[in-house]
Amino acid sequence: MPTTIQENIALLNMMSSDNLEDDLKSVQLHSPSDRRLQSDGACVEERVRTSRGEVLVAVRGDRSKRAIITYHDLGLNYAANFQAFFNFVEMRPILDKFCIYHINAPGQEEGAHSLPEDYTYPNMDELASQIDFVLGHFGIRSFIGFGVGAGANILARYAVTSPQRVDALVLINCTSTQAGWTEWLYQKINMRQLRSNGMTQSAVDYLMWHHFGRSTDDRNHDLAQVYKECFSHVNPINLAMFIDAYLRRSDLGISRDNSTIKVPVLNVTGALSPHVEDTVTFNGRLDPAKTSWLSISDCGMVLEEQPSKIAEAFRLFLQGEGYCR
DSSP states (O other), X not given: OOOSHHHHHHHXXXXXXXXXXXXXXXXXXXXXXXXXXXXXXXXXXXXXXXXXXXXXXXXXXXXXXXXXXXXXXXXXXXXXXXXXHHHSGGGHHHHTTEEEEXXXXXXXXTTOOOOOTTOOOOOHHHHHHHHHHHHHHHTXXXXXXXXXXXXXXXXXXXXXXXXXXXXXXXXXXXXXXXXXXXXXXXXXXXXXXXXXXXXXXXXXXXXXXXXXXXXXXXXXXXXXXXXXXXXXXXXXXXXXXXXXXXXXXXXXXXXXXXXXXXXXXXXXXXXXXXXXXXXXXXXXXSOGGGEEEEEETTOSSHHHHOHHHHHHHHHHHHHHTTSOO
8 A cells, every 4th residue: 555645646646547537527517617717705805915015815714724825827816726626525625624825916816907007016036925924914834835837936936935934835837947938939929919909819829728738629618618708807917917927937946956945845737738848847856755746647727627636636645744634
C-alpha cells in the first residue's frame, strides 16, 4: 500500500481512469448550460485595505479553522475560477475542516468599475505583498495556498519571501520564469484590443486557449460556451492591467540547488493545457523531497474538466502533510 504523499499522487496519476470517467459522466448529466459563474452567495465578501488599494476577499466557512487561500487566473475571479470546484461533492470533507479565503486581484471582481486612468496597477511582487494585509485583516497566522495560473505565480512568489506564513501550496499551471517572446506578443495584442475595443472575439479566443488549450469545443461544447459568456462580461480595462502585470513578471529566482520554495508543493497541470512545459520547468526548480508533479489526462482546465481527480489529489496531499484525515 502507498505510504507517502508522493506515492499516493503517483498512484492517482497512473490509475485506470475508467471508474473516474464513469463518475464524471454522471456529473456531466447536469446541464452545463445552466452553470452560473457568478457568486452563489455561499461566501461573505469583505474589502481589505492594502498599501496598493483595496482587494475583495470572499470568505467561506468557520474562521476559527485552518485557512486555505485561493488566487484566481487571468480573466476570472474567485467565483468563476473556484466556486464550482469547492461546491463539488468530493470537496465537502475538506470544506468541513477549513475556512476558504478567496482573494480577487484588484478590479477583477464581479461588476467591477473601471480602475482610474491614473491608477498604477500593482506588479506581481506587489500583488503577492497584498497577501500580508489579508492575513492581518483576518488574523491568519499561516495558510495553505491554492492558485491557478497567474494566481499560482502570486502565491509561489509569496512563499519565496514569506515561507513561515505558508504551510503548503497547490499550484495549477504555475509559471516560474519571465514571459517568453511568443507570450509577450500575444498578450500585448490582447491588451491593446481590450483597452481600445473591449472584449473582442480574438481576446475571448485567447483566454479560452489560455485556460483550456486547444479543441475545447470538441471536448465539451457546453462548458466552452459558459466560459465564453463569462469572459464577455469581464471588465476589459481592468483585465488589461492584470494581464500587463503578469506579462511583466520577474523570474521567481529559485533553483533546486540553491534557494527554492521551502514548503510542500503539489504542482498540477492538464495534459492538454498550453502550460505543461511551464510546470515541468517549475518542477525542476523545486525540492523533489517536498514536491509532487501531477498531470491530469484528457483536459486543459483541470478544475472544470476533471474535478474528481483534483479533489482526490488535494485530499491525499493534505493527508500526507497531516492536515486532513
